[in-house]
Amino acid sequence: MTTSTPVVIESPDVPGKKVSAATAAKRKLTSPWASLAAIVIAVLWTLPTFGLLVSSFRPERAIKTTGWWTFFSDPKVTFENYEAVFDPDSINLADFFLNSIVIALPAVIIPLCLASLAAYAFAWMRFPGKNFLFIVIFALQIVPLQVTLIPLLTLYVDMGIANTFWTLWLSHSAFALPLAIYILHNFIKEVPASLIEAARMDGAGHVAIFFRVLLPLLTPALAAFGIFQFLWVWNDLLVSLTFAGSPEISPITVQLSNLSGTRGTAWHLLSAGAFVSILVPVTVFLLLQRYFVRGLLAGSVKG
Amino acid sequence: MFTTASTASDKLLQMFAAILLFAAVVGVILFIAGRFTGKRDPLVAYLYLTPVIIMLSVGLLYPGLRTIYESFFDAAGNTFIGIDNYTTIIGDAEQRTVLRNTAFWVLLTPFLATGVGLLYAILVDKARVESFAKALIFLPMSISFVAASVIWKFMYEYRPDQGNVKQIGLINQIIVWLGGKPVQLLIESPLNTFLLILVMIWIQAGFAMTVLSAAIKAIPDDIVEAARLDGVTPWGMFRFVTLPAIRPAVVVVLTTIAIGTLKVFDIVQTMTGGRFDTSVIANEFYSQSFRSANQGLGAALAVVLFILVIPIVVYNIRQLRRSEA
Numbered sequence: 001m002t003t004s005t006p007v008v009i010e011s012p013d014v015p016g017k018k019v020s021a022a023t024a025a026k027r028k029l030t031s032p033w034a035s036l037a038a039i040v041i042a043v044l045w046t047l048p049t050f051g052l053l054v055s056s057f058r059p060e061r062a063i064k065t066t067g068w069w070t071f072f073s074d075p076k077v078t079f080e081n082y083e084a085v086f087d088p089d090s091i092n093l094a095d096f097f098l099n100s101i102v103i104a105l106p107a108v109i110i111p112l113c114l115a116s117l118a119a120y121a122f123a124w125m126r127f128p129g130k131n132f133l134f135i136v137i138f139a140l141q142i143v144p145l146q147v148t149l150i151p152l153l154t155l156y157v158d159m160g161i162a163n164t165f166w167t168l169w170l171s172h173s174a175f176a177l178p179l180a181i182y183i184l185h186n187f188i189k190e191v192p193a194s195l196i197e198a199a200r201m202d203g204a205g206h207v208a209i210f211f212r213v214l215l216p217l218l219t220p221a222l223a224a225f226g227i228f229q230f231l232w233v234w235n236d237l238l239v240s241l242t243f244a245g246s247p248e249i250s251p252i253t254v255q256l257s258n259l260s261g262t263r264g265t266a267w268h269l270l271s272a273g274a275f276v277s278i279l280v281p282v283t284v285f286l287l288l289q290r291y292f293v294r295g296l297l298a299g300s301v302k303g
Numbered sequence: 304m305f306t307t308a309s310t311a312s313d314k315l316l317q318m319f320a321a322i323l324l325f326a327a328v329v330g331v332i333l334f335i336a337g338r339f340t341g342k343r344d345p346l347v348a349y350l351y352l353t354p355v356i357i358m359l360s361v362g363l364l365y366p367g368l369r370t371i372y373e374s375f376f377d378a379a380g381n382t383f384i385g386i387d388n389y390t391t392i393i394g395d396a397e398q399r400t401v402l403r404n405t406a407f408w409v410l411l412t413p414f415l416a417t418g419v420g421l422l423y424a425i426l427v428d429k430a431r432v433e434s435f436a437k438a439l440i441f442l443p444m445s446i447s448f449v450a451a452s453v454i455w456k457f458m459y460e461y462r463p464d465q466g467n468v469k470q471i472g473l474i475n476q477i478i479v480w481l482g483g484k485p486v487q488l489l490i491e492s493p494l495n496t497f498l499l500i501l502v503m504i505w506i507q508a509g510f511a512m513t514v515l516s517a518a519i520k521a522i523p524d525d526i527v528e529a530a531r532l533d534g535v536t537p538w539g540m541f542r543f544v545t546l547p548a549i550r551p552a553v554v555v556v557l558t559t560i561a562i563g564t565l566k567v568f569d570i571v572q573t574m575t576g577g578r579f580d581t582s583v584i585a586n587e588f589y590s591q592s593f594r595s596a597n598q599g600l601g602a603a604l605a606v607v608l609f610i611l612v613i614p615i616v617v618y619n620i621r622q623l624r625r626s627e628a
Binding site (some may be wrong): 034035037038041042045046047048049051052055063064065066068069084095098099102105106110113114115116117118120121124125126127128130135137140142143144145146147148149150151152155160161163164165169170171172173174175177178181205206207210231234236237238241242246248249253256257260263264267270271273274277278281282284285286289292293 | 305306307308310311314315317318321322325326328329332333336337339344345347349351352355356358359361362363364365366367369370371373400419423424426430436438439440441442445446447448449450452453455456457458460469470471472473476486495496505508513518562565566568569572573574576585586589592593596600602604605606608609612613616
C-alpha cells in the first residue's frame with residue numbers, strides 16, 4: 001500500500017501551494033461532499049464482512065431467526081460457533097487448516113528455489129536460445145489453469161501419486177514458475193554489473209556470486225513473490241478441488257466451499273468457518289502490505 | 304513418501320521431505336556448477352534451467368496441448384468428433400446462457416470496479432486517514448473468493464415472506480423496510496448473475512484503487528500547478544490533466560480485471576454451483592469435466608477460455624510496455 005504523509009487539505013486560494021491533480025479534481029465536489037462519498041463507499045465495502053463477523057459470535061438460534069443488525073439492541077455473545085467448526089467429529093476445521101499450511105509452504109519454497117536459479121541464468125549468463133526460452137516462459141504466465149487440469153490429473157494417476165500432497169505441490173509450483181522467474185529476473189537484472197564484475201575479479205564462481213552478492217539483494221523480490229504465492233495457494237479453490245478431493249489432503253477453502261454447498265443455511269458454522277479461513281491472509285496482508293501489493297501488481301495476470 | 308498422508312505428523316514429515324528433496328536438487332545443481340570454472344556459461348546456464356524446463360513442459364506445456372487435442376474428441380475421449388464440441392458451445396441453448404453470462408461478467412466487472420476504485424482513490428487522496436481508508440477497500444482483495452462468496456451469500460440470504468419470519472440477509476431486510484416483498488436473490492435469473500458480479504466488483508475495486516492511486520501520485524506537480532494557474536476548473540483538471548496522465552494505468556487495470564473475471568470460478572461455484580442459469584465458462588468447464596463426465600466439452604470450454612484471454616493479455620502487455628517506456 002502506498003502510504004503518503006497525511007496532508008490536511010488546504011483551501012484552493014493559498015498562493016503557491018502545490019496540489020495534486022486528484023486533490024484539485026476533488027474540489028469540484030467540495031470537501032464535505034467528497035468526504036461523505038468516501039465514507040459511503042467505505043461503509044458499503046466494509047458492511048458485508050462486518051455483518052458476518054458479528055454473526056459468527058451470535059448464538060445459532062439468534063443468527064437463524066433475526067438479522068445481525070439486531071445484535072446492537074440485543075447483544076448475545078458466544079464462542080460456540082468457533083468451537084463447533086473445530087469439532088473433530090464434524091467440520092474439523094483444524095485438520096483442513098493444517099492441510100492448507102502443508103500445501104502452501106512447499107508450494108512457495110519449491111518455485112522460489114527453482115526460479116532463482118533460472119532467473120540468474122537469464123539475467124547474467126550468455127547461452128544460445130536465451131531470448132526464445134525467456135519469451136516462451138513469459139508467455140506461459142497467461143495459460144489458464146483450466147487448460148492443464150485434466151491431463152495433469154491423468155498424469156498423476158499414472159504416476160501413482162493421485163490424492164497425495166504431491167499433486168498440489170507440483171501443480172502449484174509449475175503454475176508459479178513463469179511469474180517467479182519473471183519477477184526475480186527483473187530484479188536481478190537491476191543489480192549493477194560492476195558488483196558482479198568485482199566479485200568475478202575476486203575469483204568468485206557462479207555459485208558464490210549467487211549466494212554472496214545476489215541473494216542478500218534479492219530479499220524484497222523473494223518476499224514479494226513469496227507472499228503473493230502463499231496467499232494465492234492459500235486462497236485457491238480450483239486446483240484443490242481438482243486434485244485434492246479427499247478430506248485428508250484438502251485445504252480449508254475446499255471444506256468451506258463444501259459447507260456452503262451442503263449446509264448452505266448453517267450460518268453459525270459458515271460465518272465462523274469463513275473467519276477462520278481468512279485469518280491467515282488478513283494477518284499477512286496487515287503485516288506485510290508493502291510486499292503484498294508489489295507481488296500482487298506483478299502477478300495480476302497469473303492463473 | 305509418495306502416499307496419502309493422513310495423520311498430522313505424517314503430513315508435516317512429508318512436507319519437510321518435499322522441501323528437502325527440492326533443496327537437494329538445487330544443491331546438486333549448484334555443486335556441479337561449482338565444478339565448472341572459467342568461461343563455460345552455456346553449460347551452467349542449461350543446468351540451472353533444467354528443473355524449470357522439465358516442470359514447465361510437464362506441468363503446463365504438455366497438458367495445454369493435450370487439452371487442445373482432447374477438445375476434438377467425444378465425452379469419453381475415445382472418438383474423434385471434429386469441431387462438434389465447439390459448435391455445441393455456440394449452438395446449445397444451455398451453453399449460450401453460459402456465454403451470455405460470461406459476457407455480462409467481462410463487460411461489467413472491469414468498468415464498474417475501475418470506476419469505484421478510481422473515484423475512491425481521488426476522494427481519499429491526501430486525506431488524513433488515507434492509508435486506513437485504503438486498507439478498508441483493499442482488504443477483500445486478500446481473502447479467498449470462497450470466503451468472499453460466503454460473506455455475500457449471507458447478504459443475499461432469503462427468508463419466505465410469511466407470518467413472523469424475519470429476514471436475516473441485509474439486502475432483503477432493506478427491501479422489506481422499503482415496503483417491498485423479499486426476493487429469492489440468488490435464484491431469480493438474470494438478477495442472480497448481476498449479484499454474483501457485484502461480489503467480483505467488491506473484490507477487484509481495491510486492486511483498481513491501489514494501482515490508480517499510485518498513478519495519480521506520480522503525476523508531476525508542475526503540470527498540475529500550471530493547469531491550476533491557467534484557471535482550470537476541478538472537472539477540467541480531472542478530464543484534461545488527471546485522466547490523460549493515468550490513462551495507461553487505467554487500461555492496465557481494466558484489462559487485468561477482465562482477465563481475472565474471465566477465469567472466475569470460485570464465486571459461481573460457492574454461491575450457486577452454476578445452477579439457476581448463473582454458470583460461466585470457467586465454471587462450466589469444471590461441471591462438464593468433473594460432474595457430467597463430458598471430457599471433450601470440458602476441454603473445448605477450457606480452450607475457449609484460453610482463446611478469449613489471449614487478445615486481452617496481448618493488449619495488456621503492450622500497454623504495460625508503453626507505460627514503462
